[in-house]
Amino acid sequence: MKDITTHHKLSSLKCCVIIPTFNNPKTLQRVINGVLNYTENIIIVNDGSTDTTSKILEDYSLLEHIRFQENKGKGQALRAGFKHAETLGYNYVITIDSDGQHFPEDIPVFIDMLEASENKNLLLIGARNMNQDSVPKKSSFGNKFSNFWYWAETGIKLKDTQSGFRLYPIHYLKNLKFYTSKFEFEIEVIVKAAWSGTKVKNIPIQVLYDENERVSHFRPFKDFTRISILNTWLVILTLIYIKPRDFFRKLKKKGFKRFITEDVIGSNDSPQKKALSVALGIFIGISPLWGIQTIAVLFLALIFKLNKTIAFTFSNISLPPFIPFIIFTSFQLGNFILGENVTFHINEIVENFEVLKHLKSYIIGSFAFATLAALSIGILSYFLFLLFRKKNLIMTNA
Structure with a gap:
């Protein structure tokens, strides 16, 4: 059943939903149908899928589509989605993964928080309960590792920095430069958003890890190495530029x-x-x-x-x-x-x-x-x- 209230809120805030997908045929349709209960303003980014994804998406021809001929990575998919959303006149986007771990029913949580906030320059990250039994230990450790580095780079303590269920204020972020293209983009964007003055915070969401249908494309060695290199560079930038910049700005202002x-x-x-x-x-x-x-x-x-x-x-x-x-x-x-x-x-x-x-x-x-x-x-x-x-x-x- 369509949630008319959330539908109107999404429209008035000029917010759409982006669904990046790569070879998630078991869960993709369920995710799209779940989002359709709240809005038809959906951008699906098919990141070079090689399975039946294209066939599934034929049933959703009325939605906005971006298709890569070959897999470019989640970062590139999100950046393409952001750019397309801007051309369509949207100010905010909600991103939701297509692997089924997120519940579209949590979309109102993001919208209600944005609507209630006086500061509209707000980036919300869905905080998963990483202590529940179904969450893989490696995911829980990786999240804690990422949270620590985010705190070191921004001074902001978050419970979850890796969740892909987010609300981005793209009209505030459009002048920022991003260089990453894979999973590490989701770290780069929240760090640079915080550096630029965007409020970054967590909101609690549900999570489902069903190993029978969920397909993860995270490559432990390659992607962890890329993320580590990015964090090293961001820490260096924090120490030699961001912290001194913020210090002198505060000194000048006060x-x-x-x-x-x-x-x-x-x-x-x-x-x-x-x-x-x-x-x-x-x-x-x-x-x-x-x-x-x-x-x-x-x-x-x-x-x-x-x-x-x-x-x-x-x-x-x-x-x-x-x-x-x-x-x-x-x-x-x-x-x-x-x-x-x-x-x-x-x-x-x-x-x-x-x-x-x-x-x-x-x-x-x-x-x-x-x-x-x-x-x-x-x-x-x-x-x-x-x-x-x-x-x-x-x-x-x-």
């Missing part, structure tokens, strides 16, 4: 004073965690890790679960005006530790790069200076954060 007050002093982290974050930033900022300081500080803050904003802020102690002083002090401290008696004027650091002739002294002195500065400033900041916390508690209770 102004330095407000930024320090709200994001550094006003952070909900404990004084100890804040102080350790300051110490890490100071250490990395002074140490001779030129060119990889941003990667190093954000990676270590992530590993040790410290405040990434505070650590990154204080790693910028190595701003150009301070560099001659940092190098000169490191050099002199290195000489002292090694018992050498080599001197030069501070202007020679800039003009002649004299320090390069005594690299050993500089490196040893730099790490020593970084350690001393991190310890002293870290301890001082701990007591300052403790003081600010007590003042805030007094003001709150007054």
